[in-house]
Amino acid sequence: MEVVDLEKILSRQEMLSISKPARYIGREWNMSMKKEEDVEISVALAFPDLYEIGMSHLGLKILYHILNSLPGVRAERVFAPWPDMGKMMKEKNIPLYSLESKIPLRSFDVVGMSLQHELNYTNVLYLLDLAGIPLWSEERGEEFPLILGGGPCAFNPEPVSSFFDVFLLGEGEEAIVEIVEVLKAMKSEKRDNVLSELSKIEGCYVPRFYSVSYHPDGKIKSISPGVVRKRWIKDLDSAPYPQKIIVPYLNIVHDRIPLEISRGCTRGCRFCQAGMIYRPHRERSPEKVIELAEKLVKSTGYEEVSLLSLSSTDYSAIEYLVRELSFRLKESKVNVSLPSLRMDAFSVGIAQSLQEVRRSGLTFAPEAGSERLRRVINKGLTDEDIFQTVGKTFSSGWREVKLYFMIGLPGEREEDIRGIANLVKEILSRGKKRGVHLGISAFIPKSHTPFQWAKEEEIESLEEKMAILHSLLRPLGHRVRYNWSDFEVNLIEGALSRGDRRISSVIERVYRKGGVMNNWREFFSLQRWQEAFEEEGLNLNFYTHREREREEIFPWEHLSSGVNKDFLWKEYQLSQEEKITPPCREGENCYNCGVC
C-alpha cells in the first residue's frame, strides 16, 4: 500500500511555507488506526472543507465512530487543503491522502462526503481532482472508489448528482452500516450491480438510475422512477454516539465536546430547512446525555461541553440537565455551553445558571424587524418578547446581545426594514451602556421548505434595503455594531440550493477556472459563476429570481424528507395571510406534515 510521507516529500522550509502545517499531519489523540491485515473495506470520510471546519462537524464524528467499531472496516479522515497546500500538492504530485494511515484517497473502497453547504460544491471536485479520481461518476472505472454523498444538501443534490454514485438522504447511523455490508459482500462485483443493490436500501439515491426531462422553457417535465424517502432514527438513546472523539491540536471552529440533546425542531419556521428536513423532534434522555458527557470528558480532556440542538431551551428537561451537568463537571473545571437559545426570559435564566456565560454576549435570532413579518415567517415573537428577553439579558449582567436578522424575506416591506432599526433603538434606550451586535443576512429560499416556491430577492434591491439600514443604524453610534452577508455569495448559494442536474457542468467550469473554497470571500468570484452559467447556456435568474407555480416539478421532487408538499404549500399560503402555525408536539397540535 502506497503511503504518503509528507515530510519525506516536502522540505522543512516548504512545510513552513504552508499556512498551519498542523492541518496535514494527523496523529491526534483518539484517532483510529486499524491494522492492514484486519481491513476488509476502507471508507474515507472526506469533508469538502478545511480541517478546522470538518473537524467541528458532529456527523463526521458519529460516522467515524460507527464505522471504526465495525469489524473489518477502516474509516479515515480527509479534509480539503487550504489553497496554498493544494497548489503545493499539485506541483509536487502529492495525492490527497488520509490523516490516519496516510493512504491516498483513490485507494479507498468508498469515499463518503458530507455536503453541509452549497458553496462547497466546487470543493467536492477539488478533493476528487487532488486525489486523481475522475470527476464525473460516468468516467470512473471500477478501480476507483465509490463516491457517496450525504448531509443536508443531499436533499437537493441534483447540482452535484453527476459527480456522485450514491446519496444517502437523512440520518446515517443505521444506513451506513447497511451500505458497508452490501459493499463488503459485493466487493468483486461490477459497479452497476453494486449500485443497483445499494438503491434498494431505504434512503439511498443513485442519480444515474433516474432520468429527468425538461419543458422547452427549462422547467422540469418529469423525473422518474419513484421517490426516495429519507432515513431517520427512531430512538436517540439507543442510537450509537461516540464515547471518544478525536482531540485536535489546532484551535478548530467548535473546539469542544458536542453533545446532541435533541434532533428536529417543533417550531416550524417557514424559512428554515433544518426545521423541516430533521423532523420529527426527538430527544436524548438527560441520563444518557450526562453519561456521555462524563465519558467524553474522560476520554478527551476537553474543557467544554456544548449541548447541541436546533432550539436548546425547547428540550423538555433542560433545567435539570444543565443543573446536573454543571454540578458533575464542576470539579474537573469543565464548562457547559448552550447555543441556539430561544428568545424568552426562561432561556436567559438557563444561560445565567451556566458558569461560562459571562464571557461576552448572548445571541438570539428574531429574524425579522416587525411582528407582521415574523408572523409571515412563523417566528411568532412579539416586540415585547424581544424587549423583555433583552432586558433580562442586560439585567443579568451581559454587556451585549447579538441579534440575527434576515432581509429579502417574502412579503417584506420597507417598514419591516425600518423595524429592525426601531427595535435596536428601543433596546439601546432600555439598556444604558449596553451594546447591540447585529448580524444581517440575505434570505435564501431553500428546498423542502414552505418558501421553496418563493423568489430570491435581487442584489440591487437588497442593497437598497441595506442603504436604509445604514442610514438608520449609523446615527445610533458605537453601541451598535453590525455586519451583513455578501449578497453575491448568497446569490450563488441560492442558485445551487434550488438547482437541477444541468448545473453540474457549471460547477465543473467554475472549478476549472480556479474556484475552490468558495465559502471564503477571498476565493469567491461572482464573475466566474456568471461566465460559467453563460457558457453552459443556463440562466442564473431562472434558478434564483423566479416565483414558482404550485404545480412546478422541483429538481428534488423525487427526494422526500417525509414532509409532504401539500403541507408546505399550505404553510406558504398561511404565510401570505400572515398567519402563525404554533409549534407541533406529538399527540397535540399535529398539522399532518407527514413525517411521523
Place this chain on the structure above:
Amino acid sequence: MDRFRYRVKHQKMAPFHFISQLDLSRLWSRAFRRAGLPVVYSQGFNPRPLLSFGPALPLGVESRAEYWDVSLSRELFPEELLNTLNGEVFPELKIEEVTPLPPSFPSINRSMKGIRYSYYFSPSLKERASSLTEEMEIEEEKRELIGEFLVVFFLFKKEKILYSPGEWAKILEKEWGEDPTRIVKEEVLW
C-alpha cells in the same frame, strides 16, 4: 492550599514540531484532565492548568528538551506524574524527567543559561561546510561536525539571546546555499 511544584522535561519530535506553542499548551492541559491529575487551575471563567513554559520553540524545530513547570495540589512521586502523563500523549512527546522543585525555585527562563541546537544538512554538504565554518568568525559559538550534521553550541549566552534558531538557519543557508533539513533543540544549559 498546599502546592507542589515540578519541572517537567519532554520531547517534541516530528511531526509535533508543526504544532505551535499555543497548541502545545492546550494539549498538555487536556492530557492533565484525561489523566485526572490534581493539577492547580487558574482562576476565572476559563480555568486552565497552571503551566509555566520556557522560551517558545519556533514552528518547525524539533526538541529533545522542552520544559515546563506545573503545580499540583497533592504531592505525587515524580515517577507517578511521569508515567501517568506518558499514558496520555504520543511517544514523540514523551516525558523524560520530572523533578520536584522548592516553591521559590527560579522559573525556567531565569534559570537557563543557553540552548544547544543541532542543524542537520544533507551529507553532500559536509566537505564544503567544514571550510566555510572557519570563515564565519562568530566568536562565542563553538562548532563541530559530527557525521553528517553540524552541531552549533550556545545560541544563548548568559541571558542575552544571540541568535534564534531560525536566524541561524538563515545565516547558514546564506553561506552554504542550502537549508537545514532538520533543526533539533538538543539541550538546555542550566
